[in-house]
Amino acid sequence: MGSLGSVSSMFLAHFVAETSRYMTTVNPEKNPFLTHLLPLAFSDELILHSLLALGGAHLDRKQSSPEINTWVYRHYGHVIYLLQGAISRKSNEPLEWLRALLAQLILYLIGVFSLAQDDGAMMHIRAGRKIVRRLLSSSSETSNMRVLCGFTFELYTYLALIASPTPYNNGTESELDTRSSLLLSWDILKNYEIFGAIVSPIYQCLEVIPRVISLCTRRQAEIMFQECSSENWAEFVQLITIIETIGSADDLPEPAINLEHEQSLSVSAIYRHALAIFAYDAMWCGTIAEDESRLSVVRRHALSALMLIPTLMDTHLRNVLLWPTIVIGSCLINETEWDVIRKVLSNREPLFVVMKMKTMLENLWAENDPVYFGPYGLHKHMLSHQTVIYLA
Structure with a gap:
């Protein structure tokens, strides 16, 4: 199959060419997965491995092989490792919270794309609820941060609402239904200039x-x-x-x-x-x-x-x-x-x-x-x- 570098390049190329288009209703030049998330990945190891795992999981459905599957799980495991570290640091920096939320959402998408889908997929949506609350209470000083927040909030809201195909409770005794406990209103989301990339x-x-x-x-x-x-x-x-x-x-x-x-x-x-x-x-x-x-x-x-x-x-x-x-x-x-x-x-x-x-x-x-x-x-x-x- 090749070295880590060649496999990662293949996964990233597949993410750019195909996976990035799956979740949006806009043209590629306006696709936030490419215009904002991809540039962040080049300077952020957690986001990079998240996108590599997602692109690899998508590719694995098209040309499955033991080698591709092995590398997907390696990237996935590294995401879990980095995410645990990010959460344990308990940083007060909004960018740290945003990185953690993005990684959680991508992990959910990997669960949708791959054979690993089980009850654990919803855990990533539920885990994002507290992070969203913290991000909403912070002030984003840069325009790029505001765009990233707007895109992430919209993706989180969309996935939380359409994850389940029935109106019956998708929660547990200790966890609320992701749809009835929604934190964000569309009035909040529409304040972000990027609004509509997914749900327009x-x-x-x-x-x-x-x-x-x-x-x-x-x-x-x-x-x-x-x-x-x-x-x-x-x-x-x-x-x-x-x-x-x-x-x-x-x-x-x-x-x-x-x-x-x-x-x-x-x-x-x-x-x-x-x-x-x-x-x-x-x-x-x-x-x-x-x-x-x-x-x-x-x-x-x-x-x-x-x-x-x-x-x-x-x-x-x-x-x-x-x-x-x-x-x-x-x-x-x-x-x-x-x-x-x-x-x-x-x-x-x-x-x-x-x-x-x-x-x-x-x-x-x-x-x-x-x-x-x-x-x-x-x-x-x-x-x-x-x-x-x-x-x-």
């Missing part, structure tokens, strides 16, 4: 997710008694109203809508349909398939989104479609519909998360049982098979 077409949809998760938690406590409080009903109605009104053509600036704006409208509509499904699932907690009227509404959203997803597979916006694709996929019921998702997923890069998602949906569809319909059915299926998936 979808941030209005994403900001509703914590409210859906909160509704789901409350409804789970009620539904076993076949009750529904007026407060929860009012919240559900308000959420659906909000979801139905976001991402319209009126939100887009002049001049007249061009192809790029049309694509942004499409991805926003896909998220809007998936989020409506999420809200119905949170409200009715596994009983949708038992009620024809609710089932009809959810199916209408799923099929409307299913028509749009293939139109974006050849665009950069496909990078943010994993979350709505699995939500929508859980609501499909026949071979014709399944084939659309199969084709969509086969057109994507051979990332581990994509292959795992396809396998999970195939297993879900094979059950052919109403109890496994929708995000609740997916949640139930994952619990019964003791499996987990985290998205990016």
